[in-house]
Amino acid sequence: MKISEALKMERIKRNLLQKDMIRGLKISKSHYSLIEKGVHRIYVDDLMKMLANNKIDYQSFFDEVAKDYGYEDDVRKLTHELDLAFYKRDLKKTREIKKKIAESDTPIELKYHADLVEAELANSKVATKICKKINEEIFSVDNWTQTRGCFKIIW
Secondary structure, three states: HHHHHHHHHHHOOOOOHHHHOOOOOOOOHHHHHHHHHOOOEEEEEHHHHHHHHHHHHHHHHHHHHHHOOOOOOOOHHHHHHHHHHHOOOOOHHHHHHHHHHHOOOOOHOOOOOOOHHHHHHHOOOOOOOHHHHHHHHHHHEEEEOOOOOOOOOOO
C-alpha cells in the first residue's frame, strides 16, 4: 500500500476530514488532497507530524506501506514465525526457524529468543554457554528493567 493510500485509509478510519489531518501543518487542503491521490509527495517531517497529531501509530503505519517500497522486515517476520511455532508447540518448525535466524543478519536477541523457545519445546535446559551470554547481555546495562531499547526477550 502506498503512503497516499494509507493516509486516506487512516483518515477515513478515524472519521476525519482532510483539514483535520493537516491541522498544525503548513499544508493546504488542496495540496493534501493531491497527496492522498498520489499526485504530490509528502515530506517526511510533515508525515511524521501528521501521524503524531492524529495519534496514528507510526510503526503500524509503516508496516502497512513498507512492502510496496521494497522493504521486508525479516526480523519481524522471523519473530512472528517463531512465536507461531511456539504457540503451536511445533519443535520441528522452531528448529527450522532457528536455523534461518542463525543464517541471517538478525539481532542477537532474536537468536537468544530462538534458543529459549527451542529449549522450552524440547523440554530441555538451555546450554550453559548460552545462559551466560543471555545473562551478560541483560545485565550489561545497570538499569536493564527501565532502559528503553535494552535487551529484551519477547515471550
